[in-house]
Amino acid sequence: MAPVLTRRGIVVLFAACLACLMFGLEISSVPTVLPTLEQVLDADFRQLQWVMNAYTIAVTSVLMAVGTIADRYGRKRVFLVSIAAFGLASLICGLAGNVSTLIAARFLQGLSGGAMLICQLAVLSHEFQEGRERAVAWGWWGVIFGIGLGFGPIVGGGIVAVSSWQWVFLIHVAFAIVAFALALTGVHESKDPHAGRLDLAGILTLSPAVFCLVFTITQGPELGFASPAALAFLCLSIASFVAFLIAERVSERPMFDFSVFRIRSFSGAIVGSAAMNISYWPFMIYLPIWFHAGLGLDSFATGLALLAYTLPTLVMPPLAERLSLRYRPGVIIPAGLAIIGIGFFLMRWGSAATHASWLTMLPGSLIAGAGLGITNTPVTNTSTGSVSRNRAGMASGIDMSARMISLAVNIAVMGFILASGVLAHLIAALPDLDGARLNQLAEAIAAGNPAPGLPDKVAHDALANGFGWVMLYGGIGVWIMAAIGFAVFKARPARQEAAPRLD
Incomplete structure (x- = not known):
């Protein structure tokens, strides 16, 4: 042969x-x-x-x-x-x-x-x-x-x-x-x-929209969300996004052809792309901080512990493809997202356990990774397979853009939630400290740093509270997106759905 x-x-x-x-x-x-x-x-x-x-x-x-x-x-x-x-x-x-x-x-x-x-x-x-x-x-x-x-x-x-x-x-x-x-x-x-020609108008409007939004979220606590500087960046983000929508509507060869969103299977897959990146992937940026500062693991042990979170994403795709062919992506994608949510709630329980360790985090990590593995392949196949061949590249670009934009924004959102959860615990535990000192301690703890002058238990409990908030956000957020995705897929009868092409 x-x-x-x-x-x-x-x-x-x-x-x-x-x-x-x-x-x-x-x-x-x-x-x-x-x-x-x-x-x-x-x-x-x-x-x-x-x-x-x-x-x-x-x-x-x-x-x-x-x-x-x-x-x-x-x-x-x-x-x-x-x-x-x-x-x-x-x-x-x-x-x-x-x-x-x-x-x-x-x-x-x-x-x-x-x-x-x-x-x-x-x-x-x-x-x-x-x-x-x-x-x-x-x-x-x-x-x-x-x-x-x-x-x-x-x-x-x-x-x-x-x-x-x-x-x-x-x-x-x-x-x-x-x-x-x-x-x-x-x-x-x-x-x-x-x-065709390069869509410069689209590039020059989309990038500032994302950058200014992320900047507002990350720098908002320091600048003050109601400050002129923060409001200016937020307004610039909104204006840039509106300009992007207009540019794509009038362009002869737009990099985003919004007509593909009329295809329900494509729209449902894009919801799945965004959902994975408001929950699973941005949390991987912060999870090492919990393993290192919260559970006391060194860098190598942290890497080993994170394998429980990532390895299922390699094992599940073959099963996901078979399930997708049997039950349709409109069922499998929302189901995979729902499983990610279950994993987040289990991780939240594991982080709040009396003797929290990598073992208490293990079930949730495995289930969240399995949910991602079930979701990822059907999302990619459906987004590119539900449009014609000559539009597959554009569809792939929209899919990757949805992933990266939601990832960038939610790295910032999760960081803000983490610091806010830490600060909330410190305010309750240390009511006599002034606000500036509390904010300084909260940022140090959220980054996994030592907090000089603060009892270890207070710092640990504050970090656990912050991560509890983040896991709650990830779980609820991905469940909401799963419901939206299911509704989008079901908005048209199954027999009219364009079957995803796997070639």
Whole structure:
């Protein structure tokens, strides 16, 4: 029997898989080193949020644009540029001597990472067009992407344990060199002769809308939500989003074609994309703080504990595909979201236990991860399979944008809720302290820092209260989104639903 993939095909697949591994690791490995960054770089709680937000906001800002650029100027060319830029940005991250430099480098890393993600999808789609080889290539790509996201916590924790936090970023320099060489020798250049103009108006209005909203949420407690500065950023966010909607309506080739939202299966899948990122993924940014500061685990043990949260996302997708084919995505996607909610409520119970430990967190972590694993694959297949082939790229871009925008916003929202929950406990426990001192202590505790002069039990209980609020938000939020998604799917009779194409 002839091999499924040619030798050149294997080289192309290796290049794409290495690129997706880098992208996934930079989302999931960095949270485990945030406590170390706080100590080494003297970063405060909001700066730690921006270490993550800078990456996700930057990814969002280029997702829809890069596809058009690659189609017009060459997919291989843009892919190579994005890999090189990602390696350079990773080098700057690893050499950063202060948190401001790290945040700026993370933004550059996100820009190149988003471009790298879209280009690898375009390269794989062009290189593997036959049924069997296409299935094999996309199957391996999905597995490697899942490994990057699932094993990132233990990779980050292990690197810190045996070396230093810098190597969490510097390791991608080596990966980028190998990926660049593979792509240079294996990938064939391809273009779309009918590619349209870049939607600059859409890019220049959507990115400020997201950035200003996240800035308002993260800086609101310090500025005061009713302050002129905070209100100005909020108004700018709203104005930018309205301008984005207008720009997309009048553009001849918009990056967001809102007519696809008339397809109920597509709209339901996008609700699922957003729901996963108001609950599961943003919480992974903060969960290491609880394991480290709340439960007393070191960096490596924190990475191991986080495997319970991430490993089910690798195990469940094959089952999710079978369930989706049997019961329809309109049932499976909301059901998966509901399971994530159950996991969050169980984690909240585990964090409030008398002798809280990683064992009390284990059931909720496993169930939340299983819910994510059940939801993720049907969401992706449904969002791209419910539209025609020539719109699949645009649909994929909307799907990824919904994920990244909701992730960036909810990293900020969860951080605000965490700090507020900590502050509420401190106000009740220490009524004699002035507000400024309480706010200072709350931010320190929420970031996992020691609180000098404060009894350990008070600090621990305050952190537990803050995380209880966050888990409650995640559980209730994802249940609400599950109900909305179910209603959207059910808004049209099942026999009229467009079956998702898995090819």
